[in-house]
Amino acid sequence: MEFKGFSKDTLPFLESIRQNNDKEWFEEHRSEYEQNILNPSRAFVEEFGEHLMALEPTITFSPKINKSLFRIYRDTRRMGAIKVPLKHRIGIIFWQGNGSRMQNSSFYLHFSPDELFVAVGVRWFEKPMLDAYREFILDDKRRAKLAEVLDTLESKGYKTIEKGYKRYPRGFSAEMSDAHLSLYKGMATYKILDPKLIVNGDKLIDTLYKIYEEMLPLQQLVYEISLRVKEENS
Template structure:
């Protein structure tokens, strides 16, 4: 486990600061992006993006990152783009949708030296239509997928993941559906938890009312959810520790 303290003990370090990070106008601004999704409009309205989205997001990362230290004292909370924040511009190189701007804001806190989207993480994104809170990896890279499958060949690891999933389901969390219909070569369908081989990702999530992003209780709301998600976060971290870093890439150690 990441820290040997019990969850109840960790929660004692939560400060519970009451603060409104995002104003309702932030959601309205994201609505306006959908209606005016072009670089010229954004250039004229960049100051509003910085005022309503970027600066509040940075403050949220700093403030809530402090709260998350109660759950993981080594978590990364970096208040800049390509840290805990994502670029507002979309990568359209391989997309049929060539609109340049995102109308959904993502924020991530993660543990470990791997790329942030291939690490144990607490994640959220919000838009006028959706507020999603999650932990896990939303899409395994090729190397991480291989590492995941090898890791759950050990029935102890698979049982642990299965128990975490069942507990989170009982608390109202959801999981993505398995992507694959056939079992990968070298992995037996007769294994006790063989259904886990069929996943291309592993994360649990919960959807909230988008207006909650503007709540003064946002710290409390998210801390309670991430406390429930901590076992998933820790399991993913243990998985990542069993995949050897080779340069900037991850590759499975077969030794």
């Protein structure tokens, strides 16, 4: 299926999910979900995945749920989870590595009636990845390189995710250059765009490609960190 963009009804349908968030309503409108979201999402993954391979040949993608696509239903059983059953925000991920898609550096996006969110990296490190990240930036040269990459991205209008800690972890102190990097719980950069961009397939792919091309240095650094996790656990 050729990707020509999402339907002009996609964002209004997501708003309808937000306003009618229950499983019975959704099952009555499942065909609209498939037409406006699921099928074009699959086509987008196939087409844009091929484009991304020009930037990073080892990228992984698959137009399936729990691969590049996310379930429309939330897991409401988790402690602290949002209790409404359906997501009105559609996520898509292309990841680099063989482990968990959420713990490998990735090209990620989601869209909702409110925004088109575009990012690379890992937004939340689990402990093995957090340990590898801290070990990586203990080295002065590697820490300076990461700081340089983030500064360059911020000068181009991209934002870095917020820090997650207030106290320096063991091995770091305020006297170290760029010590603030040790306060992150994840490492990712992002940009927020107008969600209406999803309707124009060619413009969406062109815009995303240019953004990810500029974000690529951070993608590659976070991937390097993820390889250290594999080495340590092998």
